[in-house]
Every structure is written in C-alpha cells, then in structure tokens.
Amino acid sequence: MGALQKYKGKILNYLQIIVGCFITAFAVNSILIPNKLSTSGVTGISQMVQSFTGINYSYIYYFFSITILILAFFCLKREEFMKIIFVSFLYPTLLVLTRMFHFVFVQGEMFLVCIYFSLFYGFGSGLVLRAGVTFGGTDTVARILNRKIFKNVALSRIMLILDGSILISLGFVFGKNVALYALVNHVICIYIMDYMLFGFRQKLYKAQIIPYDNADSEEIAKYILGIGRGVTIHKVVGAYTHSDKTMLSSIVSPRQSALIRSFLAEHYPKSFMEVSPIVTVYGIGERFIRIQGED
Known part of the structure; x- marks a missing residue:
C-alpha cells in the first residue's frame, strides 16, 4: 500500500x-x-x-x-x-x-x-x-x-x-x-x-510567551495543549534582571493566537507574548506540510 x-x-x-x-x-x-x-x-x-x-x-x-x-x-x-x-x-x-x-x-x-x-x-x-x-x-x-x-x-x-x-x-x-x-x-x-x-494555506504564527511568574507556565501550557497545539518549554535568562525565566513556544493559527492572548489578558495580564508570522512549517501537525513532500 x-x-x-x-x-x-x-x-x-x-x-x-x-x-x-x-x-x-x-x-x-x-x-x-x-x-x-x-x-x-x-x-x-x-x-x-x-x-x-x-x-x-x-x-x-x-x-x-x-x-x-x-x-x-x-x-x-x-x-x-x-x-x-x-x-x-x-x-x-x-x-x-x-x-x-x-x-x-x-x-x-x-x-x-x-x-x-x-x-x-x-x-x-x-x-x-x-x-x-x-x-x-x-x-x-x-x-x-x-x-x-x-x-x-x-x-x-x-x-x-x-x-x-x-x-x-x-x-x-x-x-x-x-x-x-x-x-x-x-x-x-x-x-x-x-x-x-x-x-493558499491558512497563515501560521509563532507565539512565544514568558509568564511573569514561572509557576504560571504549567497552566498556560495546559491551555495551549487544550486548544490543540503543541508547546515547547525553554529555559531563558533575562538580560536586564539576569533572572531565570520560562518561555513557552507554539505554532498557532490566527484564531488560536487571539484565544491565547485573551486567556493571558484574563488570567496572567503581566505575561509577555510575542507573535510573529511564519512562511511555512514542515512536519507532522495541524496545517503543517509533510517534510517528505505533498501528495
């Protein structure tokens, strides 16, 4: 087959x-x-x-x-x-x-x-x-x-x-x-x-979130997973404070980006969120392109 x-x-x-x-x-x-x-x-x-x-x-x-x-x-x-x-x-x-x-x-x-x-x-x-x-x-x-x-x-x-x-x-x-x-x-x-x-494919965005409190990262990650997107957790250091921070990264649709922003605004308003457009994504996932090519 x-x-x-x-x-x-x-x-x-x-x-x-x-x-x-x-x-x-x-x-x-x-x-x-x-x-x-x-x-x-x-x-x-x-x-x-x-x-x-x-x-x-x-x-x-x-x-x-x-x-x-x-x-x-x-x-x-x-x-x-x-x-x-x-x-x-x-x-x-x-x-x-x-x-x-x-x-x-x-x-x-x-x-x-x-x-x-x-x-x-x-x-x-x-x-x-x-x-x-x-x-x-x-x-x-x-x-x-x-x-x-x-x-x-x-x-x-x-x-x-x-x-x-x-x-x-x-x-x-x-x-x-x-x-x-x-x-x-x-x-x-x-x-x-x-x-x-x-x-011609739906636009995808990369959302990067740094919670004000590292303890909030688990709840934010659960929310992103709950709307059907994967999350990568990074350990980063702030250049201004030199303190350890947790950054969450996810590939999302425009609608999902808006949902995450609303969730943060309601529950974690001090969080930092950066959203940037992505040309295309190869891999296995919703609206991703299979890396070996399209049938």
Whole structure:
C-alpha cells in the first residue's frame, strides 16, 4: 500500500508539472506574444534574439534551455540537475506546440493584458515550483554563477542582477513601454508564485510567551495543549534582571493566537507574548506540510 501511494504521488506530481508548464506556455503564446509584450528570464532573451535573427523565439528558448541544462550537468550537484531536466525538455516543447494554435486569449488594454498574463504565468509557474522543480532558466544560471564564479555573492543578488539586466535590455530593444510592462509582469508574477507556494494555506504564527511568574507556565501550557497545539518549554535568562525565566513556544493559527492572548489578558495580564508570522512549517501537525513532500 505504501509503494502504491508513493507511485500515485509521483504520477500526480508529474501531472502537476505538465499542467503548470502548459498554462505557462499558454500565457506566453496566447497573451504575451500577440500583444507584442515581453517578460524577464529566458523568454525575454529569446524574444530579443528573435528580433535580431528572425528565428522564432520558441526554438531559441529550446536552444538556451538545452545549453543551460548541459552547464547544469557539469556545474551543479546531481539532485539540482535532476530537478530541471524534465522541465527543460517539456516546457520548450509546449511552447512550440501551443504556438501552432494561434489562439489569442485577450488583446487590447495593455494593463489588463499584463494582469491576465501575470495571473496565468504566475499560477502555472507556481504549480511547477510546488512540485519541487524549476524551469532551468535564470535561476539555474544564477546558481551556476554562484557556485563557480561569484561564490561570495548572495544567490538572490545574482538573480536580481540577471533579471534586472534583461529588463533594461528589453528597454533598448523594444522600447521603454515594453520594458515597463515587463517589470509589472515580473513583480505580479513573483507575488502570485509566492501565494501559490505559501499563501493558499491558512497563515501560521509563532507565539512565544514568558509568564511573569514561572509557576504560571504549567497552566498556560495546559491551555495551549487544550486548544490543540503543541508547546515547547525553554529555559531563558533575562538580560536586564539576569533572572531565570520560562518561555513557552507554539505554532498557532490566527484564531488560536487571539484565544491565547485573551486567556493571558484574563488570567496572567503581566505575561509577555510575542507573535510573529511564519512562511511555512514542515512536519507532522495541524496545517503543517509533510517534510517528505505533498501528495
């Protein structure tokens, strides 16, 4: 039964990747290209090369994708290479196929076009990223540069420089308006991908409580356990008083955070409570993500 579940999970994972790549290719060929817009990444580079050579951008994308894949094979670790190999062939193929339909989803008001493109492109890319793989684009190039050349430069900074350079180049090749719309696309897509990865689940918060009296910690812990959350108890020392304190830590939902605060306000008003947002939590628990991946 365990092997069957694992096999089923892998099939669903590949289906998710295929659907995500198709939606992304659809966004490029049915929204971006018909409206003579562009975007960052390898897609933007391919469009610029097409403007100089006349070769269709989808074939140019294929060339860049295979080139990056070869570089990744020699420069990155095996697990990093395996994460991009499937998409490196699938996505360019879908770009070529969806281009053949000549279907235009929306045309006209450029700002609305940007919104539609970003929704589809961000959603499709988010599906692929949630499956644990990447497109093998500028993110992979950034990893290679970080690994082999700019070892002391943060990966995020390298990616920012790469995408920023592409956006500036778009301005010189296609004009400042196209570059501006490409920037808008890029920003909206990033937000949508973030929500795809983290935002569709209920928000979780880390609540840290230090009772005024250490003796109160047991009752507070019992209350948190009673609302269905685990508690970790830490021994800490206050820097101002140098006295030993007990700190309780728990991962809670917004509603549970409010319940704990109300409980403290009513029974232990001198307690200290810190609440901070958490991007995601891996492990076993309510609304946590299993660390071995999602089925």
